[in-house]
Amino acid sequence: MVSQRRHSFQIERSRVFLGTLSALALFFPFIVIIANNLSFRIPLTSEVGWVISVTALQAALSAIFSIAFGLIGAFGLLALDGRLSRFAEGVALLPNAGPVILLLLSVMKLFPWARGLTGIIFVHVLLNAGLLSVVFAEVIRTKLCGYAELAWVEGATARQFFRRVALPLLKPDLLLAFLFVFVLCFASFSVPLALGGSRASTIEVLIYQKIRVSGEWTAAIGLALLQTLTLIAFSFVLGRMRNETAAPTFRRIPFLIWKPGLIVPLFASLILVIGLLEGVIAGARRAFALPPLMAQLPSLLAGSVLVGFLAGLFTVVFLLLIAYVRPQGLFRKIVTAYAAPSSVLVGFSLLIVWRDLGFASYVKIALAMTLVTVPSFLRFRWTALLDSLEGQVTIARTFGAGPGLVFRKIVLPQVIRPAFFLGGLCGLWAWGDFSLSGVVAERTMTVAMAVNGLMESYRLDIATFLVWFVILGGFVTLGLFVGVGNVLGQKPQA
Amino acid sequence: MGEGVKRSALRALPILVALVAVVAALVYLLNDLKGTSSEKKLRVVAYSSFISSWGPGPEIGSRFKEKTGIEVEFQDGGDAGLLLKKLELFPADVVIGFDQATVADAAQARPWKKLNEKVTADIVGELQPRVGRWMEEGFVPYDWAPMAFIYREGEIEPPQSLDDLLDERFRGAIALQDPRMSTPGLQFLLWVVGEYGMDDGFKFLERLKSNVHSVSEGWSASYGLFTKRQAKMVFSYLTSPLYHILEENDRSYKAAIFRGGHVTQVEFVGVPESCKQCEDAEKFVNFMLEPEIQAVIMRKNFMLPVVKGVAEGVFAELPASIGVMDFDKQAELMKQKDELFSRWQSLGW
Numbered sequence: 001m002v003s004q005r006r007h008s009f010q011i012e013r014s015r016v017f018l019g020t021l022s023a024l025a026l027f028f029p030f031i032v033i034i035a036n037n038l039s040f041r042i043p044l045t046s047e048v049g050w051v052i053s054v055t056a057l058q059a060a061l062s063a064i065f066s067i068a069f070g071l072i073g074a075f076g077l078l079a080l081d082g083r084l085s086r087f088a089e090g091v092a093l094l095p096n097a098g099p100v101i102l103l104l105l106s107v108m109k110l111f112p113w114a115r116g117l118t119g120i121i122f123v124h125v126l127l128n129a130g131l132l133s134v135v136f137a138e139v140i141r142t143k144l145c146g147y148a149e150l151a152w153v154e155g156a157t158a159r160q161f162f163r164r165v166a167l168p169l170l171k172p173d174l175l176l177a178f179l180f181v182f183v184l185c186f187a188s189f190s191v192p193l194a195l196g197g198s199r200a201s202t203i204e205v206l207i208y209q210k211i212r213v214s215g216e217w218t219a220a221i222g223l224a225l226l227q228t229l230t231l232i233a234f235s236f237v238l239g240r241m242r243n244e245t246a247a248p249t250f251r252r253i254p255f256l257i258w259k260p261g262l263i264v265p266l267f268a269s270l271i272l273v274i275g276l277l278e279g280v281i282a283g284a285r286r287a288f289a290l291p292p293l294m295a296q297l298p299s300l301l302a303g304s305v306l307v308g309f310l311a312g313l314f315t316v317v318f319l320l321l322i323a324y325v326r327p328q329g330l331f332r333k334i335v336t337a338y339a340a341p342s343s344v345l346v347g348f349s350l351l352i353v354w355r356d357l358g359f360a361s362y363v364k365i366a367l368a369m370t371l372v373t374v375p376s377f378l379r380f381r382w383t384a385l386l387d388s389l390e391g392q393v394t395i396a397r398t399f400g401a402g403p404g405l406v407f408r409k410i411v412l413p414q415v416i417r418p419a420f421f422l423g424g425l426c427g428l429w430a431w432g433d434f435s436l437s438g439v440v441a442e443r444t445m446t447v448a449m450a451v452n453g454l455m456e457s458y459r460l461d462i463a464t465f466l467v468w469f470v471i472l473g474g475f476v477t478l479g480l481f482v483g484v485g486n487v488l489g490q491k492p493q494a
Numbered sequence: 495m496g497e498g499v500k501r502s503a504l505r506a507l508p509i510l511v512a513l514v515a516v517v518a519a520l521v522y523l524l525n526d527l528k529g530t531s532s533e534k535k536l537r538v539v540a541y542s543s544f545i546s547s548w549g550p551g552p553e554i555g556s557r558f559k560e561k562t563g564i565e566v567e568f569q570d571g572g573d574a575g576l577l578l579k580k581l582e583l584f585p586a587d588v589v590i591g592f593d594q595a596t597v598a599d600a601a602q603a604r605p606w607k608k609l610n611e612k613v614t615a616d617i618v619g620e621l622q623p624r625v626g627r628w629m630e631e632g633f634v635p636y637d638w639a640p641m642a643f644i645y646r647e648g649e650i651e652p653p654q655s656l657d658d659l660l661d662e663r664f665r666g667a668i669a670l671q672d673p674r675m676s677t678p679g680l681q682f683l684l685w686v687v688g689e690y691g692m693d694d695g696f697k698f699l700e701r702l703k704s705n706v707h708s709v710s711e712g713w714s715a716s717y718g719l720f721t722k723r724q725a726k727m728v729f730s731y732l733t734s735p736l737y738h739i740l741e742e743n744d745r746s747y748k749a750a751i752f753r754g755g756h757v758t759q760v761e762f763v764g765v766p767e768s769c770k771q772c773e774d775a776e777k778f779v780n781f782m783l784e785p786e787i788q789a790v791i792m793r794k795n796f797m798l799p800v801v802k803g804v805a806e807g808v809f810a811e812l813p814a815s816i817g818v819m820d821f822d823k824q825a826e827l828m829k830q831k832d833e834l835f836s837r838w839q840s841l842g843w
Contacts, residue, residue: 453546460721479508480511
């Protein structure tokens, strides 16, 4: 009995240790910056005040419209079955895969009115509505199916069902989605930079300006801190709600399917594809006529494969670590509310502590991607998923199961699939990243970095051709992570 | 039994594919990186398009090795602000890529070797009086280009002066860059304010707004809008048409030549005092000014050589003589950077 208690105590200690470790990893960029005596000042000027208000307005409107269209898209996705549904979900994620500049160029061509605040919100909705459609489709499968079936059998109207059942049940998910998109758009960089003009700027744009153009690091660190604190405060206010999730069980109930809704997730991808197809053949021809690029392509592809895989793997490990720790109280609040600082600062803090070059740079890019991405996953999906397991964990603990056993037998089997899905998503984004990689890497190491370099040296058409490698590679990575998650998440057969 | 094995094999397929892909990538990269780190190399930091495989960097590096036996290791420094901070972490022997707008910050940030005595090349006449003060600070020009509006022949009647830009025929046609983010954008702002003065310059910009198609964050986005035919004219380098001639065999791209002269971008190379291979670094800087290397830079960076006699007859499409505006006026204006940026923002593009 005593040895069992000691064992249990040791495992609790390991949870505290791992919890501290994961918190240190999360706050790593700020810790490094402070430890290196990089001072900061928050430039509280009228410009910063203006930027904060514009940023908050565009982020809130982008989030509201993304949620509305995401819901419509989810009902469209639910109208499809099996492989077709999975294919449509993949297409819906397409706008998130490649460099945003390509979607921006297509939007500017097809929708010349999309400028200023309207343009920013429009592109943010295009970027996020597809992703939210996929997520909401999963949430609806999980939460609403049984109720919808019952309501339908009992003769309730669709309106009654949505007002009395669906909206109250989905409220926490909608709030979390709002928080997720708000944070993404609050820290958005490329879109306000390209469409916002001089007025509709964001804090992230100001940070970029301070670091890259004027070299004012103290002001940039101050602004990054201000951005993180604003988001934490906002998340504290909104993020009180606990969410419940369960295993997905979907049956086709008329309330929950609406085929025309498919337009939403497919619309942004269509715009992107139209833009990407233009000039792709000429781009391919010109790429083959550029021998140095062709000679470098295998190493760029290998670099992207490695970065995508490592980013996904690090994300899975990080999420499982958090699942083992199961943050509670203030730690949980902080984990849920935390937003990574500007990507330039994350990249730079990694450079400060790890100065090896060459192979280490691939690992650093992947680590930096993980540090930037994981806070969003924790806020949006992960803590809610862990909350949903609390009841089972409490019962198991009451019956005397130790934390290790609880993790192995209860938590892990239920979180392994979503962990690999989110890992795959981070891998997909890592394939498309060039701005963070540009800070960390000492040379062009991935296909996405080459795409950016080509665009900076007149060769937009070749970049348009290469971006197809980014999209395909990213989706193969996502597919493999989902596949591995499915294999590892399968129940052993008797 | 057979069915079970088949199902298990299918289930394990994603793991197998992922493993094979990662192992293949690892083996390839480890092989690729073998022997790339050595203490004896000359470390040269530059911006990414200069050192990319299609840029001038790799060819210059291999030619330098052929001539001197010294191996060059290029590193991406990023933009000027980031580059100076990266230099604190990764010491370099040579730094390539400051322009006249960022070179003052570089001079202030750290000490640089004084190279003007050691540079033997004959710098082109238009540049000599303008780069002299920076050469005294230790920065050597290696390429340059006047800035100009680029258009497609037959699509638009080109402007011949800044005033012409206000003409009705350019309504919604001009792609510009944000001066707070982009050096070409900054050059344009300095050009306008230098030409008209602070107050009248911003009045001019206010009137120009209706003719502006877009203000992009960087040169690549605005040039992309132009080549995708969404904008009819873009502020870029006077040498930009050379890319279309050399790489696409397309002679329809032209630079609008202004009667009153053009602002100019000059790129500099410097050797930090903290260099480890200082002698080799000085050799490298002089090597960059050798006529055949200047020709490589001209061909691959699409900029003009700074050394006399290299460009003559090579780019027949370029005008023989272009007025170059004074750098000192720009340097003076740069001291009011904050006011310039704040007034630019209040224009509300």
